[in-house]
Amino acid sequence: MDQPPISRGFRARRPVDDRSGRIPPGQHLVTDFPVLSAGPTPHTDLAAWTFTLSYAGTPLAAWRWPEFEALTQTELTCHIHCVTTWSKLDTRWRGVTFDTLFEAAGLREPPGPFAMFHCDGGYTTNVPVTDLVGGKAMIATRYDGAPLPAPHGGPARGLVPHLYFWKSAKWVRGVTFMDRDQPGFWEQLGYNMYGDPWREQRYTGD
Ligand SMILES: Nc1nc2c(c(=O)[nH]1)N[C@H]1C(S)=C(S)[C@@H](COP(=O)(O)O)O[C@H]1N2
Ligand SMILES: [Mo]
Helix, strand or coil, rough: CCCCCHHHHHCCCCCCCCCCCCCCCCCCCCCCCCCCCCCCCCCCCCCCCEEEECCCEEEEEEEEHHHHHHHCCCCEEEEEEEECCCEEEEEEEEEEEHHHHHHHHHCCCCCCEEEEEEECCCCCCEHHHHHHHCCEEEEEEEEEEEECCCHHCCEEECCCCCCCHCCCCCCEEEEECCCCCCCCHHHHCCCCCCCCCCHHCECCCC
């Protein structure tokens, strides 16, 4: 018996109103993994790579790659939501949570209420510190069981999956804590300071 033909429409976009409650308003599902970068992919030698936590220009702690790899590693499976309207479900990551970083740095509490991610290539993005702790965010170095590919931010990227994906800084090299919230790269260009996909906080004023 012949199989019934599968219509093209069925194979294209899945319905936007997925009833599982995993897809925020205005988003559609993708099964591939799009690459979105504002500039070229930087390539940093692991021998020269460092990751630094700082406050108001003063370094608090820094790790070279082997030291970073020796920190407690945590697995995280999460959905990701890009402001350009694609969402991807059940993505698998591994890395070092901010809880682990603060503990390893000997910080009993975060040094300031706001964080700015700094990256090779100059990209920045701001996130409140309360959104980084409690297992909600990490510096990810593995995707789907393999080293994070350079186009997706390898060797290491921020991962703050409950906010729009522009808050997940690729090629991250440091996080600076601040007393006042400051806009990062896209935030200066009109993207929302917070970026909650469930409240569709895409642009300033949303
Ligand atoms: N350093 C850096 N990080 C970045 C970006 C960038 O251009 N540079 N783009 C952001 C945006 S807009 C998105 S949607 C995601 C895309 O990540 P991906 O390319 O792994 O899908 O990375 C975010 N982090
Ligand atoms: Mo994005």
